[in-house]
Amino acid sequence: MSDKAYVRTEMLEPRDPPPSSVGPIHWIRENLFATWFDAILTILSAAAIIGLLIEVVPWLLSPTWGGTSLDNCRKILAAANHDGGACWGVISERWLQMLFGFYPAELYWRPIAAFVLLGVALAPVLFSDKVPGKLLYFTAAYPFFFPWLLWGGTIWGPLAAAAGFFIGYGVYVVASRMVGNLTGVIAGILAAIIWWLVLSGYAVDALAGIAPIGIEPVESRKFGGFMLSITIGVVAIGASLPLGIVLALGRQSDLMIVKYLSVWFIEFIRGVPLITLLFVASTLLNIFMPPGTDFDIILRVLIMVTLFASAYMAEVIRGGLAALPKGQYEAADALGLDYWKAQRLVIMPQALKISIPGIVSTFIGVFKDTTLVSIIGLLDPLGLSNAIRADSAWNGIVWELYGFIALIFFVFTFSMSRYSMYLERKLHTGHR
Amino acid sequence: MSQLAVDREIDRSKMKVSDEVAIEIIGMNKWFGSFHVLRDINLTVNRGERIVIAGPSGSGKSTLIRCINALEEHQEGKIIVEGTELSSDLKNIDKIRSEVGMVFQHFNLFPHLTVLENCTLAPIWVRKTPRKEAEERAMHFLEKVKIPEQANKYPGQLSGGQQQRVAIARSLCMMPKIMLFDEPTSALDPEMIKEVLDTMIELAEEGMTMLCVTHEMGFARQVANRVIFMDAGQIVEQNEPEEFFNNPQSDRTKLFLSQILGH
Numbered sequence: 167m168s169d170k171a172y173v174r175t176e177m178l179e180p181r182d183p184p185p186s187s188v189g190p191i192h193w194i195r196e197n198l199f200a201t202w203f204d205a206i207l208t209i210l211s212a213a214a215i216i217g218l219l220i221e222v223v224p225w226l227l228s229p230t231w232g233g234t235s236l237d238n239c240r241k242i243l244a245a246a247n248h249d250g251g252a253c254w255g256v257i258s259e260r261w262l263q264m265l266f267g268f269y270p271a272e273l274y275w276r277p278i279a280a281f282v283l284l285g286v287a288l289a290p291v292l293f294s295d296k297v298p299g300k301l302l303y304f305t306a307a308y309p310f311f312f313p314w315l316l317w318g319g320t321i322w323g324p325l326a327a328a329a330g331f332f333i334g335y336g337v338y339v340v341a342s343r344m345v346g347n348l349t350g351v352i353a354g355i356l357a358a359i360i361w362w363l364v365l366s367g368y369a370v371d372a373l374a375g376i377a378p379i380g381i382e383p384v385e386s387r388k389f390g391g392f393m394l395s396i397t398i399g400v401v402a403i404g405a406s407l408p409l410g411i412v413l414a415l416g417r418q419s420d421l422m423i424v425k426y427l428s429v430w431f432i433e434f435i436r437g438v439p440l441i442t443l444l445f446v447a448s449t450l451l452n453i454f455m456p457p458g459t460d461f462d463i464i465l466r467v468l469i470m471v472t473l474f475a476s477a478y479m480a481e482v483i484r485g486g487l488a489a490l491p492k493g494q495y496e497a498a499d500a501l502g503l504d505y506w507k508a509q510r511l512v513i514m515p516q517a518l519k520i521s522i523p524g525i526v527s528t529f530i531g532v533f534k535d536t537t538l539v540s541i542i543g544l545l546d547p548l549g550l551s552n553a554i555r556a557d558s559a560w561n562g563i564v565w566e567l568y569g570f571i572a573l574i575f576f577v578f579t580f581s582m583s584r585y586s587m588y589l590e591r592k593l594h595t596g597h598r
Numbered sequence: 599m600s601q602l603a604v605d606r607e608i609d610r611s612k613m614k615v616s617d618e619v620a621i622e623i624i625g626m627n628k629w630f631g632s633f634h635v636l637r638d639i640n641l642t643v644n645r646g647e648r649i650v651i652a653g654p655s656g657s658g659k660s661t662l663i664r665c666i667n668a669l670e671e672h673q674e675g676k677i678i679v680e681g682t683e684l685s686s687d688l689k690n691i692d693k694i695r696s697e698v699g700m701v702f703q704h705f706n707l708f709p710h711l712t713v714l715e716n717c718t719l720a721p722i723w724v725r726k727t728p729r730k731e732a733e734e735r736a737m738h739f740l741e742k743v744k745i746p747e748q749a750n751k752y753p754g755q756l757s758g759g760q761q762q763r764v765a766i767a768r769s770l771c772m773m774p775k776i777m778l779f780d781e782p783t784s785a786l787d788p789e790m791i792k793e794v795l796d797t798m799i800e801l802a803e804e805g806m807t808m809l810c811v812t813h814e815m816g817f818a819r820q821v822a823n824r825v826i827f828m829d830a831g832q833i834v835e836q837n838e839p840e841e842f843f844n845n846p847q848s849d850r851t852k853l854f855l856s857q858i859l860g861h
Contacts, residue, residue, distance in 0.1 A: 497706035500737055501720035501772060502696035504688075511719060515710050595709055595752035 175492065188455045228252045234259065256560050257570050260550075262571070267390015273318075277393045280315040283308065284400065292585065295592075309404070314398065316389075320380035322373040326366040336359030353588035386464045390545030392574060394464070398546075399533040399578075402471040406532065407525070408471065410479025411518075415509065417484060428480070435477035441538055443470040448542035469540055475532040482528055486521035487513065519593045526586035530579045547571045608820055615823060616645040618774055619678075620807045621666060622757050625754045626675030628658075628665060628821030635661050636672070637831045643774040645775075648808045650818040650839075654830035656855060659811045662692070662779045666809070667698045680775055696724055705761045707753035712747040713740065713764050717771045725772065732771070738844060739767040744798050759790025768799075777801065779810040815859060827851050 186192060228251025239253035257264075266274060290301040300328035310324035311347070337357035342350025389397070416428030428558045435443075447466040456460055490513060494502035498508035518525070539550030551567045554560050560567075605835035621643040628636040636658050643649060651659045664670040665677060668684055668691045677684040681693045708716050721727040727735070740746045743763035745756075753761050762782055769777060779798065783791040793816050802808060803819045812818070818825050818839050825842040827835045827850075835842070835851045843859075846852045 208805060491704075491706075493702055493706035494708065497700075497702065497708070499669060500667055500698075500700040500702075501768070502690060502692050502724045503720060507723050511723060512708055516708075517709065593710070595754055597776050 191409075224248070225252050228254065230254050236562055248402065249570060252566050253563060254566060256554065256563050256566055260554055261570075263554075264391045264547055264550055266393050267383060267550065268388040269390070269393065270388065273384060275385075276318070276381070277314050280312055281393075281396065283315075284312065306427050314381075316393075317385070318381045318383040319384070320322065320374040322370045322379075326370045327362065327375075327395065329369075330358045330361045330366065332363050370487050370569040377381065386462050389464060391550055392547055394539070394546045395533070395536045396578075397464075398468060398471055398539065401468050402475045402532050402536075403529050405472045406479045406528075408476035409476035410483055413476060413480035414483040414487060417480065418487065432477045432480050435473055436481070440471070440474050440535055441541060442536060443474055444469070444542050463544070467542070467544065471532065471536065474535075475528060478528050478531075479525065482521050482524035483517060485524060486517035486519075489520050490516055519590075522590050522593075526582055530582055533582075534575060534579060547574070601724045608799060609803050612803055613646065613648065613660050613821075613823070614805065617646050618645045619643070620645045620647070620680060621809075622676070622678040623666075624676040624678075626665065626672050627805065628661065628672045628674075630671065635831050636665070639675070639833060641826075641833065643776075643807065643809065645807050646805050647824060648802045648806075648812070648822045649742065650732070651809065651811045651826045651828060652813070652815070653665075653834075655670065656829040658782050658831040659828050663700075663780060663809050663811055666776075667695050667700055667777060669700075670793070685806040692724075696720075696772055697774055698776045698778060699772060699774035700778045701762070701765050701769055701780065701782045705753070705758075705765045707761055707765055707768070707787075709753050712750050712752055713756070716753065716764060717768045720768075721771050726765060736767070736771050739770045740764070742770070742800070743767045744793075755788060758786045759793045762794045766794075766797055766801070776807045776809070779808065781811050783811070783812065783814060784823060813858065815843070827854065829854075 188536070198208045202481050228243060228248055229246050230239045230242050232253060233253055233255025233256045234240055235255070236253060239255050243249060243251050262271070262274075266277060269277060286301070287305045288297060289297045290305055307328070310328045314321065314324040334354040334357050336354075338350045338354030340350075340351040345353075352516065413432055416424045417432065419425045419428070444467060447470040448463065451461065451466055494512060495508065497511040503511065513523075537546055537548045540546050543549070545553065548571065551571060554567060555563060600831055611645075619642055620643070623639050623641040626636060626639040627634070639662060651658050651662065658845055661670055665672050665684075666679060671686075672684075680697055682690050684690060684694060708719070711719065714736055716735060717739065718727075718729065718732040721732040721735065732745060735745055737749065742750055743766055744759055745763055745767075748756055748760060748764070753764065756764065766777075766782075782798070783794050787839070792815070795814060798817070799821055805859070810817070810822075822839050824836060825839050826833055827842070827846075827848075829850050833845065835848050837847075842851075843855065846855055
């Protein structure tokens with residue numbers, strides 16, 4: 167036998183790693199002090215962080231919660247020997263306004279209820295494995311309930327809006343049985359649109375005359391603050407995802423008309439700044455409307471922001487669709503799934519999962535873009551901050567106000583970001 | 599290359615070729631753009647036949663079997679599957695696809711669904727089978743391909759050979775009359791090829807009509823009742839495996855066989 171031959175007679179058992187390669191001390195050595203250069207960077211960074219905290223913390227901890235004006239704040243600070251502190255009086259005095267705008271104070275319970283119930287409606291969607299699925303019925307009803315709580319008025323309005331969907335579906339079922347599927351879809355959509363635009367107005371008036379059930383109406387111009395931002399954000403986010411899916415599929419469609427309509431819609435909306443669309447909503451749209459039409463300004467803004475977001479969403483989802491291997495489509499086809507079933511059961515769940523980071527980025531962008539409505543005169547937090555700073559009592563206040571707004575926005579956007587990471591982890595099903 | 603796929607006796611008692619026609623292809627031509635990829639294909643497959651399609655890459659063998667379930671569209675000629683002619687009518691295509699199972703080179707399992715859900719998806723949504731029945735049937739076929747214990751795992755957690763066996767079970771759950779195999783072992787490690795071939799042999803032993811594009815000549819020898827050799831988009835030679843391997847007629851076949859069996 168040559169001396170290169172070798173035969174293993176027993177297999178080795180796995181052993182624990184040596185203690186120097188695990189544990190916190192190892193972590194510190196590996197991540198903070200691996201080389202001399204790393205050690206210097208670590209010390210410099212620590213010094214910078216500590217320096218920043220020494221500056222900011224006393225500013226934050228200033229005893230001015232009760233200040234009634236900027237001058238009053240300065241007096242409090244001088245008396246407490248705490249020069250250069252923040253003036254939190256503006257927040258304590260105006261925070262209800264920052265939250266609700268000029269919404270009537272005795273009706274604050276309505277937006278609060280609306281947003282608490284929003285959480286309930288979102289729960290079965292966001293945490294489908296922890297919340298009973300029956301709640302989804304509430305989620306389906308919520309889009310009609312939400313505007314009614316905020317704007318008030320007769321209960322028949324939202325019921326009529328919901329009835330449009332049932333009417334459209336009913337017409338679709340009947341028509342598709344009589345004249346075929348595609349015609350049925352078109353007939354159903356037309357019937358719903360006719361109901362919403364023409365008939366539902368009369369029906370609501372008639373029903374409200376017979377049974378005047380309702381809550382006190384609140385005008386759109388009284389809306390403001392974070393309530394307005396969240397309303398616009400939630401509606402735009404909630405509506406842009408399904409619209410974006412439809413547009414992304416439309417862009418890939420074999421039907422020429424559908425394809426080019428989708429492409430041109432996406433390219434046009436993406437090519438125009440949001441602020442332009444908002445100006446169109448606030449000024450131009452009224453010129454084209456017949457005189458006397460009362461087309462609510464917030465509704466106009468909602469439509470524009472939603473269209474804007476859905477164009478971006480469509481492209482993000484198209485990216486997800488493009489990342490799917492062709493074999494997935496072929497396997498779905500070979501099993502006999504038709505186009506819609508293949509999309510719903512095989513393609514979309516995977517494409518959306520791939521697109522989660524992009525989708526959430528778009529959501530966050532849309533939510534932050536809601537502050538642009540201050541430019542067309544709506545009193546979102548930024549619009550309000552301008553009004554507050556114009557008040558002689560708070561003239562000259564900057565950091566406290568914008569810091570507060572930034573903090574609230576950060577809480578929302580950071581939650582979205584963390585949720586998306588949770589979702590990605592949850593949907594991870596091993597490497598492909 | 600091994601001369602035999604499995605080292606056991608193969609039960610040929612049920613491998614009977616019937617007189618009934620399963621697939622009939624008449625004068626079929628297909629182009630990719632201006633490239634004439636399939637040229638005047640005529641082929642009749644009877645129920646119970648096990649056909650192996652061999653040939654160099656680019657010869658159109660995969661395209662041929664992908665035409666049978668309309669994953670590719672042919673431009674001329676007729677394809678009749680189980681009495682239904684393939685046309686652009688979507689209803690015919692869906693009908694044929696639900697009767698023809700297909701196994702792909704890269705498995706194409708749905709990675710977001712568990713093994714069991716992969717197997718029940720089409721029966722539930724296409725065949726409208728009640729969920730419980732679909733799950734029982736899926737477990738039956740998973741047992742048949744010998745991986746019932748993996749039912750609740752995701753495809754990404756299985757080995758290549760296991761994934762391919764799940765893909766076979768997924769097709770079988772639709773109770774197909776014909777199975778198409780498009781290079782089912784080409785993406786597998788050598789150690790895993792055998793377990794997939796075993797599954798395919800068992801399927802053949804039960805009398806399934808099978809068309810396999812494969813380079814496993816051992817499988818062709820042991821299981822096939824007919825070997826088709828394709829080159830440049832045409833059927834060059836077809837024969838019983840014994841004759842095909844021992845006494846090839848055309849020069850092109852001889853060259854091909856010497857290339858793949860010569861070492």
